[in-house]
Amino acid sequence: MNKLTGIILLNVIVNTLGFSQTHEWWANNVGWDGHASWESYILLKPGHMGPNAFYIPNSLDGVIDTNSSFQLSANSYFTKGEVTLNPFVVWNINFGKRASLQINGAPIEFFQTSHDLKTERKIFHLDYNDKIALGDVRFMFSGQIANNMAIYVGIKTASGTNIGSARYTDTPQYFFNYSISSGKPGNHFFASAGFTAWQTYDDHHNQDDGFTYGLGYIKRLSSNLVLKSELYGIVAYLRDGDRPMIVSVELQKKLAKDELNFFARQGIYDFPFTNIGFGYKWIWK
16 A cells, blocks of 8 residues: 555656646647747746846936946846846947947846746746756947937847747847936936837737836945936836836945946836846946
């Protein structure tokens, strides 16, 4: 009897663990029609994917970074049923005092996702056990058009991997942003407005797009300490996960030449993540 009980328990465990990794499980979960590709069932929207899947434009606070620099940050994202850890790199190349090119992105991310969240995101069964993904590269060109006005345009490439686990979109995203500031430098308000668009796998809507916005305040706490707070997001037209709103706080500590950053972000709407991290920026003229 004990041997039989052990065999039954073993079968239950195997079936429980393996059920969520079969084609039948996926087909039942998404309501597969027997013809559509599995990509078409994954919603390419910030509210239904990993935290690094989209670029959600924040503001330049009216002034571009005219220093050439390289920043390496450590990021952690938390939501119900998932933890994501990833490095983030930012390389800024200046072209005089009025223009710069920035290349940034998360080169790799490590994640642990619950079965319930995998089911909700409709991930593909062949990617069920994945825990690593490679990220997108973004290119952003910034220009200073007046003392308190700046603009940037950019693209998120489709270089990210693991769309089957709803980590990256495998489609490009384009964005444009205009920002202004008001007040004395180091103690001023700033605001931004712009536009972003990205390709989808929806046969009825090949593209999702919307307006971007941002509003924030910078406060110089001391000669080498600056606090930046901001509310920003996207208002897209398809709804159901494509209108992320985020509030962020960043503490910047100026060193002899370089800079140390501590930051936190909280999704308010369509971005169900809490982000905590820190970074170091090497600066040269």
